[in-house]
Amino acid sequence: MSQPPSFAVVGHPNKGKSSIVSTLAHDDSVLIGELPGTTTRCRHFPMKVDGATLYTLVDTPGFQRARATWEWLQQHETTADQRPDAVLAFLAAHQDGQRFPDECELLAPIMDGAGVLYVIDGSVPYGPEYDAELEILRWTGQPRLALINPIGEADHIDTWRTALGQYFSVVRVFNAVTADFQKRVELLRAFGQLKDEWRQPLQVAVDNLISDRTRRREAAARAVASAIAEMLTMKADRTVGPEDDPEAIKPGLVAEYQRRLEEVERRARQAVESIYDHHDLDRREPALEALDAQDLFSAESWRVFGLTRVQLFGFGAVGGAAAGGAIDLAVGGASFLAGTLIGGGIGAAATLFAANKLVDVKILSIPMGRKQLVAGPSRNRNLPHVVLGRARLHHALVAGRSHAEQGSLAVEGQSLDMLGTMPDGARRAVEKAFGRLRGGRDIGEATGRLGKEIAGVFGADEGGGDRREI
Amino acid sequence: MSTPRTQPTLGDLLDLAQQLDLDAAASGSTLRHRDRPIGQDLAHHERRPLQQLLGWLHRVRELGKSPRGDRVNTVHRLGLLVAALAGLAAGWGTAAVVFFYDGTHPVNVIHVLAVFVLLPLVLLVFFGFSLLPRRVTRFVPGMGAVQDAMGLLSPGRLQHLMARYLPQGYRDTLASLLGKGQAHQKLYGRVDRWVATHTSQTFALAFNVGALVSCLYLITFSDLAFSWSTTLQFDATRLKQWTDVLSAPWSFFFADARPSHELIASTRYFRLGDGSFPAAQSPSGLGGWWPFLVMCMAVYGVLPRLLTLWLAQARMRVALRQTFLHFPGLDDVRMRLNSELVETRAEEPERDGERLATGGSLTEQANVAGLPGIVIAWSAAAPDRGLFQTWLAGAAGIAVDGWHEAGGTRSLNNDRAAMDAAVAQDGNLFVVVKAWEPPMAEFLDFLSELRAAAGDRRAIHVLPVGTTRDGSPSVAESRHHDLWYRVLTGLGDPWLSLTRLGSDDV
Numbered sequence: 001m002s003q004p005p006s007f008a009v010v011g012h013p014n015k016g017k018s019s020i021v022s023t024l025a026h027d028d029s030v031l032i033g034e035l036p037g038t039t040t041r042c043r044h045f046p047m048k049v050d051g052a053t054l055y056t057l058v059d060t061p062g063f064q065r066a067r068a069t070w071e072w073l074q075q076h077e078t079t080a081d082q083r084p085d086a087v088l089a090f091l092a093a094h095q096d097g098q099r100f101p102d103e104c105e106l107l108a109p110i111m112d113g114a115g116v117l118y119v120i121d122g123s124v125p126y127g128p129e130y131d132a133e134l135e136i137l138r139w140t141g142q143p144r145l146a147l148i149n150p151i152g153e154a155d156h157i158d159t160w161r162t163a164l165g166q167y168f169s170v171v172r173v174f175n176a177v178t179a180d181f182q183k184r185v186e187l188l189r190a191f192g193q194l195k196d197e198w199r200q201p202l203q204v205a206v207d208n209l210i211s212d213r214t215r216r217r218e219a220a221a222r223a224v225a226s227a228i229a230e231m232l233t234m235k236a237d238r239t240v241g242p243e244d245d246p247e248a249i250k251p252g253l254v255a256e257y258q259r260r261l262e263e264v265e266r267r268a269r270q271a272v273e274s275i276y277d278h279h280d281l282d283r284r285e286p287a288l289e290a291l292d293a294q295d296l297f298s299a300e301s302w303r304v305f306g307l308t309r310v311q312l313f314g315f316g317a318v319g320g321a322a323a324g325g326a327i328d329l330a331v332g333g334a335s336f337l338a339g340t341l342i343g344g345g346i347g348a349a350a351t352l353f354a355a356n357k358l359v360d361v362k363i364l365s366i367p368m369g370r371k372q373l374v375a376g377p378s379r380n381r382n383l384p385h386v387v388l389g390r391a392r393l394h395h396a397l398v399a400g401r402s403h404a405e406q407g408s409l410a411v412e413g414q415s416l417d418m419l420g421t422m423p424d425g426a427r428r429a430v431e432k433a434f435g436r437l438r439g440g441r442d443i444g445e446a447t448g449r450l451g452k453e454i455a456g457v458f459g460a461d462e463g464g465g466d467r468r469e470i
Numbered sequence: 471m472s473t474p475r476t477q478p479t480l481g482d483l484l485d486l487a488q489q490l491d492l493d494a495a496a497s498g499s500t501l502r503h504r505d506r507p508i509g510q511d512l513a514h515h516e517r518r519p520l521q522q523l524l525g526w527l528h529r530v531r532e533l534g535k536s537p538r539g540d541r542v543n544t545v546h547r548l549g550l551l552v553a554a555l556a557g558l559a560a561g562w563g564t565a566a567v568v569f570f571y572d573g574t575h576p577v578n579v580i581h582v583l584a585v586f587v588l589l590p591l592v593l594l595v596f597f598g599f600s601l602l603p604r605r606v607t608r609f610v611p612g613m614g615a616v617q618d619a620m621g622l623l624s625p626g627r628l629q630h631l632m633a634r635y636l637p638q639g640y641r642d643t644l645a646s647l648l649g650k651g652q653a654h655q656k657l658y659g660r661v662d663r664w665v666a667t668h669t670s671q672t673f674a675l676a677f678n679v680g681a682l683v684s685c686l687y688l689i690t691f692s693d694l695a696f697s698w699s700t701t702l703q704f705d706a707t708r709l710k711q712w713t714d715v716l717s718a719p720w721s722f723f724f725a726d727a728r729p730s731h732e733l734i735a736s737t738r739y740f741r742l743g744d745g746s747f748p749a750a751q752s753p754s755g756l757g758g759w760w761p762f763l764v765m766c767m768a769v770y771g772v773l774p775r776l777l778t779l780w781l782a783q784a785r786m787r788v789a790l791r792q793t794f795l796h797f798p799g800l801d802d803v804r805m806r807l808n809s810e811l812v813e814t815r816a817e818e819p820e821r822d823g824e825r826l827a828t829g830g831s832l833t834e835q836a837n838v839a840g841l842p843g844i845v846i847a848w849s850a851a852a853p854d855r856g857l858f859q860t861w862l863a864g865a866a867g868i869a870v871d872g873w874h875e876a877g878g879t880r881s882l883n884n885d886r887a888a889m890d891a892a893v894a895q896d897g898n899l900f901v902v903v904k905a906w907e908p909p910m911a912e913f914l915d916f917l918s919e920l921r922a923a924a925g926d927r928r929a930i931h932v933l934p935v936g937t938t939r940d941g942s943p944s945v946a947e948s949r950h951h952d953l954w955y956r957v958l959t960g961l962g963d964p965w966l967s968l969t970r971l972g973s974d975d976v
Contacts, residue, residue, distance in 0.1 A: 012907075012908075012910075013908050013910060014908045014953075024814070025814045025815055025816065026814050026815065027814065027815040027816055029815070029816065029819070029820050030816070030820065031820045043816050043818065043820070044816065044817060044818070045814060045815065045816045045817075046813070046814075046817065047812075047813070047814050048811070048812070048813040048814075049810045049811070049812055049813075050506065050510070050810050050811050051811070062910075063910070064910050064911035064912060065910075065911050065912045065915070066912070067877075067881075067882060067912060068882060068912065071881065071882060102911070124906045124907070125937060125941070127849060127850060127878065127904065127907065128849060128850050128878035128879040129849045129850075129877060129878050129907065131878075131879055132879075154939065208810055208812050209812065209814075211809070211810070211812075212809075212810070212812040215805055215809050218801075218805070219802055219805060222801055222802060226798050226799070229798065274497065274498050275498060277498075277815070279497075443796075443798070444793065444795075444796025444797055444798055445792075445796045447796075447798050448796060448801060451801065
């Protein structure tokens with residue numbers, strides 16, 4: 001059985017090698033430092049499916065003494081077919097020495113059969129200091145692909161294309177920080193073009209990554225659905241003595257109810273981040289605080305993510321009409337659809353009225369003159385829509401975030417704009433699922449169905465959609 | 471290693487809830503690595519989720535701490551046993567009262583039929599009401615309240631009540647399950663309802679069995695005399711019609727258990743007068759009712775409760791299966807079991823830190839204005855010499871007395887030659903570098919050799935310069951300057967300076 005392909009990510013220091021690896025391996029543990037020489041040892045990132053390795057990425061140290069290496073190789077040049085042997089001889093001569101530790105470390109996996117992924121920064125100009133690196137890599141005789149990783153704003157990509165085209169059969173532009181999942185997959189497919197025998201394992205790997213991506217999206221949707229289910233069935237209660245004033249205790253109970261709702265939402269966010277292997281997201285940074293600042297109960301959240309009054313009116317009227325219609329049916333139509341009309345009106349009015357309050361607090365009498373205050377479950381029809389809207393935004397940002405991206409999770413005005421308006425069909429489907437949860441017939445089953453609907457919404461978000469008007 | 475069950479129990483439900491709570495605190499990677507091998511072992515159950523999940527739970531339980539589910543099962547079985555014993559005792563006692571005969575007044579058949587036929591049939595109707603789903607009863611005013619009241623009176627509540635009298639360990643276990651039930655009332659409600667129904671039907675069956683056994687005991691070991699007596703306008707012919715209806719189910723195979731007209735007519739009893747039996751009736755004839763009564767108790771008491779117990783048990787099993795399968799979080803478990811384990815992360819932890827020392831000293835922003843200088847342009851940092859010299863004079867007032875090229879495409883020997891030529895000239899040494907390219911070992915080697923050639927105390931100024939879009943020199947970006955500063959500081963050369971040309975303070 002042939003060895004699975006491996007790819008050594010090489011290049012000048014500080015040109016984004018580790019970022020590329022971090023993004024392709026979905027690994028936020030990769031140290032991406034500013035100082036040249038942050039990476040001093042090769043680090044292997046095998047892509048495995050059920051323990052079987054399909055390919056391996058190797059993060060390598062950058063070239064440090066490329067000209068000296070190149071001069072050594074030139075001094076030992078024989079014929080073109082023996083150039084790889086010259087590189088092997090270089091490794092043999094310096095493997096244990098102090099002079100070329102970085103070059104030995106990066107050339108070893110290549111001479112062991114790895115394909116070359118040469119990374120440069122497309123935002124800085126090409127310079128002659130790269131020539132030696134390019135020549136050394138050419139001498140290795142291994143399949144090579146160049147990646148132009150534009151780290152900054154300036155654009156020198158065309159110059160780089162011209163230079164790199166002379167040494168590499170495939171030259172691609174790939175921004176490790178902004179590349180979405182589709183671009184990552186395309187790049188992996190390009191790896192398969194380097195060598196015929198690599199095409200099939202890379203294709204299998206891509207297929208598995210796509211399936212895995214779908215599963216993660218579904219898992220994230222289930223996490224959000226569970227949170228919404230918990231919120232829609234949540235109660236908070238407090239027992240007070242005969243001498244206590246229940247009205248004075250109500251605000252505290254509502255605040256407690258809100259705090260618990262927010263806690264459920266926070267846990268769901270952490271779960272979604274974990275599902276996408278973002279373990280160290282700094283959520284205290286201002287950008288994420290911007291999301292939190294749009295507090296669940298602030299007007300902004302409700303306005304941006306909730307239903308409009310017209311939508312609320314529609315959903316309430318349909319629900320009420322359905323109940324009224326049952327009465328019409330029971331009397332064999334003798335009511336001339338009065339039940340449907342009245343039910344629709346009552347339903348719409350009740351929904352609009354309830355939309356202004358998060359939760360009702362009931363005061364129940366219990367033995368010994370005491371009273372029990374019970375807040376929830378919330379009958380606010382807008383609540384799950386707001387929670388889902390916020391979850392959509394969070395999911396879109398987390399799912400689209402590369403593992404090379406450092407810093408906080410940025411949620412800004414344009415981030416809100418990235419979400420398309422949820423299609424009416426999807427909106428109705430999730431509303432129906434919310435209804436099942438409120439009805440409480442089978443929370444487990446209803447949560448499962450809601451999860452499937454949300455997975456569809458998340459899938460549409462990732463696949464693009466209409467821009468939301470805010 | 472014990473084998474997994476094929477039907478979930480209450481204990482499994484509790485263990486499942488506990489396991490999923492524990493899993494919520496574990497990382498996704500840990501769970502995937504734990505569950506995928508189990509899933510591969512249970513791949514033959516992939517299309518039978520219940521079996522697969524029970525198998526998974528069984529395996530995970532073996533890996534973890536001792537489960538509490540078995541204790542819940544014990545409590546549940548104990549509850550059933552108590553209900554059965556209580557039912558047997560109540561049935562036996564009731565029969566002993568109804569069949570009481572001390573030789574003075576015979577056992578009234580009408581009593582027996584009322585207690586062991588009519589009452590069970592009425593209770594069966596109530597039982598049927600209690601089974602109606604809420605979505606049906608909510609349309610009938612008051613029906614929900616009736617159902618709640620029946621729930622309160624149900625012997626099934628025994629399962630909850632008896633928990634108070636159990637040892638502490640069992641109480642904790644049950645409280646855990648019931649507490650979970652309160653938190654997720656709607657989720658566990660269906661199971662709770664059928665567990666209570668199953669217990670109540672166990673009691674009911676035991677009651678009827680107890681009564682039947684008691685009846686048979688009295689018949690066997692005493693001389694019961696039966697008659698019938700009622701104030702209602704009921705003659706023997708009418709009663710015969712009723713007994714025929716009641717005995718219809720067995721009359722075709724057990725004719726002796728169908729009372730004859732003669733028996734009915736001859737066993738009517740009036741307490742008025744002398745209160746004695748009809749003179750024509752022989753003592754053995756007074757016992758002729760028992761086959762009919764025994765069959766009534768068996769067919770209208772025991773048999774229906776056998777069926778309702780079977781129904782309750784079947785529905786409880788369905789409820790357990792449904793609740794188990796729809797338990798929040800199980801979809802994720804199934805995904806981990808049945809989906810390929812895809813891994814892309816590094817196997818070994820990150821080992822490297824920033825290896826360059828940041829100690830040492832470096833003169834930053836040396837005052838180079840007006841100094842004559844020898845320039846070494848590193849790696850084509852100033853491709854247009856004339857343009858650069860003009861910029862240098864304008865930005866820092868440096869007059870260039872000598873110009874040398876090193877690095878880039880030039881050989882190492884050329885570097886050394888340029889270095890020797892530069893140090894041979896008097897004046898400050900200025901090494902111009904591209905600010906955007908990081909200082910690499912190759913450059914640091916060059917600086918080290920330059921220091922050796924120039925000797926101590928001779929100033930060497932490193933000047934990182936930026937570039938504009940058209941290639942003209944410009945001030946270095948501060949982030950690039952900072953990087954150069956951090957690296958050069960590590961060299962510890964007190965006569966080395968780093969100067970950002972074009973900055974305001976130059």
